[in-house]
Amino acid sequence: MKEYRSFFCLMLLSAALCGGRAAAVERAEVPEKYKWNTADLYPDDAAWEKDKEAISARIPRLASYQGKPGLSGRDLFAAIDAKMSLLQALNRLQVYASMCSDGDTRVSRTWQMSQAATDLGTKTASATAYLEPEVIALGKEKIDAYIAAEPRLVPYTAWLARVLRYAPHTLGAAEEQVAAQAGLLTGAADNVYSAFTNSDMPYPYVRLSGGKEVRLDAQAYTLYRASSNRSDRKKVFRAFWAEYKRFETTLGTTLNSLVNAHIFNKNVHKFDSCLEAALFQANVPAAVYRRLIADVNENLPTLHRYIKLRARILGLKRIGYEDLYSPLVKEADLVYTPEKARELVLKAVAPLGAQYAADLKKSYDERWVDFMPSTGKQSGAYSTAVYGVHPYQLQNFTGSYEEVSTLAHESGHSMHSLLSSRNQPYVTSDYEIFVAEVASTLNEDLLLRYLLAQARDKAVADGGRVGAADPCQALGCGAGVDSGLWRRGRPVHGQAGRLS
Numbered sequence: 373m374k375e376y377r378s379f380f381c382l383m384l385l386s387a388a389l390c391g392g393r394a395a396a397v398e399r400a401e402v403p404e405k406y407k408w409n410t411a412d413l414y415p416d417d418a419a420w421e422k423d424k425e426a427i428s429a430r431i432p433r434l435a436s437y438q439g440k441p442g443l444s445g446r447d448l449f450a451a452i453d454a455k456m457s458l459l460q461a462l463n464r465l466q467v468y469a470s471m472c473s474d475g476d477t478r479v480s481r482t483w484q485m486s487q488a489a490t491d492l493g494t495k496t497a498s499a500t501a502y503l504e505p506e507v508i509a510l511g512k513e514k515i516d517a518y519i520a521a522e523p524r525l526v527p528y529t530a531w532l533a534r535v536l537r538y539a540p541h542t543l544g545a546a547e548e549q550v551a552a553q554a555g556l557l558t559g560a561a562d563n564v565y566s567a568f569t570n571s572d573m574p575y576p577y578v579r580l581s582g583g584k585e586v587r588l589d590a591q592a593y594t595l596y597r598a599s600s601n602r603s604d605r606k607k608v609f610r611a612f613w614a615e616y617k618r619f620e621t622t623l624g625t626t627l628n629s630l631v632n633a634h635i636f637n638k639n640v641h642k643f644d645s646c647l648e649a650a651l652f653q654a655n656v657p658a659a660v661y662r663r664l665i666a667d668v669n670e671n672l673p674t675l676h677r678y679i680k681l682r683a684r685i686l687g688l689k690r691i692g693y694e695d696l697y698s699p700l701v702k703e704a705d706l707v708y709t710p711e712k713a714r715e716l717v718l719k720a721v722a723p724l725g726a727q728y729a730a731d732l733k734k735s736y737d738e739r740w741v742d743f744m745p746s747t748g749k750q751s752g753a754y755s756t757a758v759y760g761v762h763p764y765q766l767q768n769f770t771g772s773y774e775e776v777s778t779l780a781h782e783s784g785h786s787m788h789s790l791l792s793s794r795n796q797p798y799v800t801s802d803y804e805i806f807v808a809e810v811a812s813t814l815n816e817d818l819l820l821r822y823l824l825a826q827a828r829d830k831a832v833a834d835g836g837r838v839g840a841a842d843p844c845q846a847l848g849c850g851a852g853v854d855s856g857l858w859r860r861g862r863p864v865h866g867q868a869g870r871l872s
């Protein structure tokens with residue numbers, strides 16, 4: 373069972389940007405006001421180290437609960453609560469370490485911190501591997517009786533029900549302990565990919581039409597692939613993907629290792645397919661996933677129509693992948709500052725109420741967001757949360773409309789986490805991806821609606837001339853059409869993992 377907190381929406385290479393904006397700089401050059409305030413978690417690394425030692429010392433004590441959950445409701449509560457309170461402490465430790473590492477993935481010290489926190493997670497999972505088999509052995513009737521007798525178990529009702537649901541896929545205590553320890557091996561592919569692409573990959577340099585030479589890392593790629601100069605964006609695409617092609621064997625082997633990790637989990641925990649294993653946590657039937665993919669495929673003609681329209685507006689006989697990110701009209705080639713982006717998102721979420729907007733403003737004012745790209749920074753965007761503290765966002769903001777939209781999106785996740793943290797006990801505060809994307813895409817939609825309404829007002833004021841650029845950018849950029857839904861549905865497992 374997954375017991376770690378979720379990172380939502382790591383949107384790799386997903387932003388579409390236009391030329392002429394600032395390229396990545398070293399993190400030290402980024403003004404503090406655009407960096408997240410990690411001091412809300414720990415004042416410094418020394419405090420983190422101290423907490424790590426304290427957590428490490430708590431792990432062996434978890435073994436003292438083994439064999440006791442069946443004795444009484446009180447004993448069951450004590451065993452679950454010991455595990456959950458440790459996981460909550462570990463969550464803070466892990467998020468701080470990964471945030472420090474994501475700020476500059478080239479720094480080995482913070483990478484080691486992140487790895488140390490992951491190791492403690494594996495040790496905790498291994499030390500508490502007895503718990504689920506012992507809960508399953510109790511059975512529903514006894515558990516219900518324990519909950520009735522011990523009110524402190526009530527918040528754990530949903531967790532207990534999930535453990536029982538996992539019964540067909542749960543092994544004995546000893547086997548679960550081995551499976552938990554294997555987590556260190558099965559997570560290796562992800563770690564290798566992240567370290568290689570964020571830190572070690574020798575990204576190419578290209579000279580653009582204006583004479584400027586740029587290093588094409590992930591952030592620069594998303595920046596320059598949207599150039600309005602076609603030969604520039606072609607050059608950018610060719611150089612960037614040629615570099616990936618050069619490491620095809622390494623990257624392919626890494627991907628294969630990840631697939632093997634999925635197959636290992638499927639086999640060990642007796643799932644029919646990797647797809648079933650992946651969806652089981654969220655309790656989503658495979659048919660729902662397949663229906664989503666089928667719906668996207670059935671609606672591909674709409675995407676194709678959009679691409680034809682884009683080719684016509686751009687005056688291209690044959691449109692290429694490199695033409696999907698450029699602005700469609702000159703007026704849409706806008707550059708937003710982080711301050712303007714914040715202002716637009718705050719205005720757009722007004723329908724969600726004054727408290728929502730005030731909380732979101734606080735998150736911007738108090739630096740819960742790491743805005744700017746810098747060399748070695750984790751690419752893409754995500755939201756993560758620490759229960760009892762507050763959520764954080766990682767962005768790579770260089771000024772495009774889509775990044776304003778990404779801010780709205782991740783802000784949706786962050787606010788979801790904040791509200792969940794405020795209103796739920798720790799054990800039920802996390803949420804699944806199928807629910808998560810409602811809060812985020814709603815905010816994207818609110819932003820678009822707000823800008824369209826502004827454009828209509830402006831058009832009326834201008835005597836009917838629609839010339840406002842914000843919605844042109846929103847509608848004309850097209851990267852949202854390209855990158856979001858339809859590209860994610862492709863299975864990589866083929867027959868071996870039966871993810872299809």
Ligand SMILES: [Zn+2]
Binds near residue numbers: 381809
């Ligand atoms: Zn998302």
